[in-house]
Amino acid sequence: MDDLRLGVNIDHVATVRNARGGAYPDPVRAAKLAEAAGADGITAHLREDRRHISDRDIAALTEALETPLNFEMAATEEMQRIALRHRPHAVCIVPEKREERTTEGGLEVAREENRLAHFIAPLREAGCRVSIFVAADRRQIEAAHRIGAQVVELHTGAYCDAHAEGRLADRDHELEGLREMAALAQSLGLEVHAGHGLTFETVQPVAAFPEVRELNIGHFIIAEAIFMGLDPAIREMRRLMDEARGA
Ligand code: PXP
Numbered sequence: 082m083d084d085l086r087l088g089v090n091i092d093h094v095a096t097v098r099n100a101r102g103g104a105y106p107d108p109v110r111a112a113k114l115a116e117a118a119g120a121d122g123i124t125a126h127l128r129e130d131r132r133h134i135s136d137r138d139i140a141a142l143t144e145a146l147e148t149p150l151n152f153e154m155a156a157t158e159e160m161q162r163i164a165l166r167h168r169p170h171a172v173c174i175v176p177e178k179r180e181e182r183t184t185e186g187g188l189e190v191a192r193e194e195n196r197l198a199h200f201i202a203p204l205r206e207a208g209c210r211v212s213i214f215v216a217a218d219r220r221q222i223e224a225a226h227r228i229g230a231q232v233v234e235l236h237t238g239a240y241c242d243a244h245a246e247g248r249l250a251d252r253d254h255e256l257e258g259l260r261e262m263a264a265l266a267q268s269l270g271l272e273v274h275a276g277h278g279l280t281f282e283t284v285q286p287v288a289a290f291p292e293v294r295e296l297n298i299g300h301f302i303i304a305e306a307i308f309m310g311l312d313p314a315i316r317e318m319r320r321l322m323d324e325a326r327g328a
Contacts, residue, residue, distance in 0.1 A: 086121035090299025095133035118315035126153035187216035190224040198228040217262040234274040241278030263292040288325035
């Protein structure tokens with residue numbers, strides 16, 4: 082099977098820092114530690130309200146990282162300007178609502194196909210790999226392909242929520258949908274990523290899909306770092322991914 086990359090999302094290091102308004106803990110330090118622990122890339126989401134990652138964090142990460150930066154952003158002109166300034170390895174376009182606690186669903190690509198096609202064109206021209214965060218929904222994946230995205234990231238939140246709430250039939254149904262849509266996306270020539278809400282308990286079935294090439298995992302790793310440390314938390318996630326992959 083092809084390699085499976087682990088992107089570590091460091092947004093919530095910034096959440097803890099911002100709780101006190103100072104400079105500690107530093108997301109760049111966490112990112113460097115993640116790289117040393119085996120992360121293949123770092124993901125950061127600059128939200129419109131800057132509730133965690135800041136503009137300075139993005140500049141500092143761009144400077145400091147040795148692995149690729151996956152810059153998560155809403156499809157706004159402001160974010161497009163910032164992405165074009167820093168030219169990260171990848172941009173992942175996500176839906177964003179001010180009042181939400183986290184990215185709740187996938188992007189409505191089908192309804193906004195024309196606007197999004199124009200929106201991502203300059204990002205692609207600047208050399209960024211364009212990824213679209215979508216639900217496991219055929220219409221959205223086909224639309225992501227039509228607008229010229231190179232990657233789709235499948236939203237694993239519904240699968241993880243069903244697992245956490247003990248709704249096992251729903252969990253298996255969600256997993257089946259993810260499996261089918263990963264195969265569809267790959268058949269269209271899209272690279273397939275997945276993420277949101279993944280934990281030590283839920284990562285393996287998704288990591289086992291041969292089409293999936295990258296997982297982006299944040300909240301659980303940063304939360305687990307409180308108990309076991311960041312380096313062991315990343316190494317354990319990596320180990321589980323490799324085990325699922327039969328490596
Ligand atoms: N992938 C995308 C596109 C996301 O928006 C997020 C959350 O910011 C993640 C992955 C990581 O989700 P979590 O923090 O729940 O692991």
